[in-house]
Amino acid sequence: MVRENEIRRGEIAVAAPPPDDAGLVFIGVIHTPWTSRLMTPRMGRADGPLCRIEVHEPWREALSGVEQFERLEVLYWLHLSRRDLVRQSPADDGSTRGTFALRSPARPNPIGTTIATLVGVQGPTLLVRGMDCLDGTPLLDIKPDRTLFRPIAPPQPGDFETG
Amino acid sequence: MVRENEIRRGEIAVAAPPPDDAGLVFIGVIHTPWTSRLMTPRMGRADGPLCRIEVHEPWREALSGVEQFERLEVLYWLHLSRRDLVRQSPADDGSTRGTFALRSPARPNPIGTTIATLVGVQGPTLLVRGMDCLDGTPLLDIKPDRTLFRPIAPPQPGDFETG
Numbered sequence: 001m002v003r004e005n006e007i008r009r010g011e012i013a014v015a016a017p018p019p020d021d022a023g024l025v026f027i028g029v030i031h032t033p034w035t036s037r038l039m040t041p042r043m044g045r046a047d048g049p050l051c052r053i054e055v056h057e058p059w060r061e062a063l064s065g066v067e068q069f070e071r072l073e074v075l076y077w078l079h080l081s082r083r084d085l086v087r088q089s090p091a092d093d094g095s096t097r098g099t100f101a102l103r104s105p106a107r108p109n110p111i112g113t114t115i116a117t118l119v120g121v122q123g124p125t126l127l128v129r130g131m132d133c134l135d136g137t138p139l140l141d142i143k144p145d146r147t148l149f150r151p152i153a154p155p156q157p158g159d160f161e162t163g
Numbered sequence: 164m165v166r167e168n169e170i171r172r173g174e175i176a177v178a179a180p181p182p183d184d185a186g187l188v189f190i191g192v193i194h195t196p197w198t199s200r201l202m203t204p205r206m207g208r209a210d211g212p213l214c215r216i217e218v219h220e221p222w223r224e225a226l227s228g229v230e231q232f233e234r235l236e237v238l239y240w241l242h243l244s245r246r247d248l249v250r251q252s253p254a255d256d257g258s259t260r261g262t263f264a265l266r267s268p269a270r271p272n273p274i275g276t277t278i279a280t281l282v283g284v285q286g287p288t289l290l291v292r293g294m295d296c297l298d299g300t301p302l303l304d305i306k307p308d309r310t311l312f313r314p315i316a317p318p319q320p321g322d323f324e325t326g
Contacts, residue, residue, distance in 0.1 A: 014221035021189040021301065022240050023182035027271050034321055041321035042314035049326040055263075058177035059271055062249040065264030072263075075274060077185050086225040090316035100218075100235075100305040101228030103312050108190050108222055109303045111238060113276060132321070138184065140272045142263040149266050151205035153253035158197050158204035158295070163212040 004037050005082055010096040012087040016108060019083065028055040028124075028139035030076055032131050037080060043103070044114045044132035053116075053126040053139060060124040063142075067121045071145035072128070077138040078110035112137075115145055167200050168245055173259040175250040179271060182246065191218040191287075191302035193239055195294050200243060206266065207277045207295035216279075216289040216302060223287040226305075230284045234308035235291070240301040241273035275300075278308055 007013060031052040034040040041048065053074065055063055066072065085106045087096040099107055116128035126142070143149075170176060194215040197203040204211065216237065218226055229235065248269045250259040262270055279291035289305070306312075 012224065014224075016221065017188055019186035019188040022187040022242070024185040024187065024272050025180055025182040025246075026184040033324065039320050041324070042316055042318060043309065043312075043322075045322075045325070047325045048321075049324050058179065059249060059262075061175060061177075062262035062271075063264070064250065064259075064261030066261065069264065073276065075272070075276070079185070083188075086222060087227065090314065096227075097315070098227030098229065099222075099225035101226070101232065101307060103306050103309065103314070104316075107304055107306075108225075109187050109238070111274065111304055113236065113238070113306070113309075115309070141270055141274055143266050143270075143276070144264060146206065146266065146276075146278070149206075151253065151266070152260070153205055153267075156205060157202050158211075159206075159208075161196065161204070161212050162208070162210045163292075 008089040008092045009094045010089050011085055013084040014086050016084045024140060026138035027059045028053060030131060030133055030137040030139055032133060032135045035135050037134060040134060041132040044130040046117050046130050048129050050119060051128055051131040053128055055124045069144040069148050070118060071148060072116050072118055073143045073145055074114050074116050075141040076112045076133055077140055078105040078112050079138060081105040081110040083108050083110060171252040171255045172257045173252050174248055176247040177249050179247045187303060189301035190222045191216060193294060193296055193300040193302055195296060195298045198298050200297060203297060204295040207293040209280050209293050211292050213282060214291055214294040216291055218287045232307040232311050233281060234311060235279050235281055236306045236308055237277050237279050238304040239275045239296055240303055241268040241275050242301060244268040244273040246271055246273060
């Protein structure tokens with residue numbers, strides 16, 4: 001796994017505090033064509049391969065209504081990523097950049113986000129394009145694309161504040 | 164707190180499994196003008212009030228390079244939200260919709276995401292607009308807006324796959 005978890009020239013890892021400030025529940029699993037981190041796309045593409053997002057019980061009822069959104073924001077857990085890098089060298093050429101200026105999977109909280117195109121809904125399974133993660137990646141959340149969603153709840157004072 | 168955590172007519176809560184599949188570390192804190200959930204915007208706006216994202220050690224070095232991005236994707240932990248609703252009634256009118264068809268803060272993994280406009284960087288603090296969360300909200304991650312970021316790492320086979 002040398003190409004996957006090694007530290008490259010110039011990169012900086014820190015002694016990270018324990019990740020126990022809050023806990024996540026895996027609510028499903030994402031099926032993609034990619035079984036190795038050396039094969040996955042760096043970033044998903046809207047015309048990428050068809051992938052399946054399978055939602056587990058007791059969360060399946062929460063899918064009711066997703067079919068009306070052409071695009072969904074999907075959050076997933078990058079379970080193989082290291083979490084201690086503050087500077088990274090994506091090109092492995094000695095030049096580095098801070099983790100928050102990269103979309104690398106190595107992050108203090110390795111949460112991947114993508115905008116997926118919804119192709120179809122089959123019971124508890126969403127058919128989507130635009131994923132970039134490994135087959136078997138744990139699912140964390142599904143939300144309507146923010147540009148397609150209008151809040152249903154009545155506005156609150158903050159909705160009118162500018163500055 | 165009746166308007167904040169009650170169950171409304173038609174809503175469905177489930178017996179949720181324990182949230183211990185993975186753990187999060189809070190890497191900073193977000194300062195906003197809103198101290199009550201009854202005041203926060205439903206969704207952030209690009210011309211909203213100036214807010215401060217404060218990154219804690221040992222993650223400050225990871226900010227290096229963020230100043231080159233006009234917009235950042237910010238992930239935060241909606242620490243007051245309930246996590247067991249599968250159907251919700253945002254308008255409290257008896258009509259409901261599945262959680263994954265809403266951007267409500269109540270979700271199995273209450274992770275908020277927004278696209279913030281970066282106004283400035285002051286050491287470990289980012290000045291941004293576009294937030295919609297409570298003052299004191301724990302920070303989970305900062306990434307370049309996906310539409311502004313081009314991967315630096317060499318492409319992988321998945322980058323060329325369509326279907």
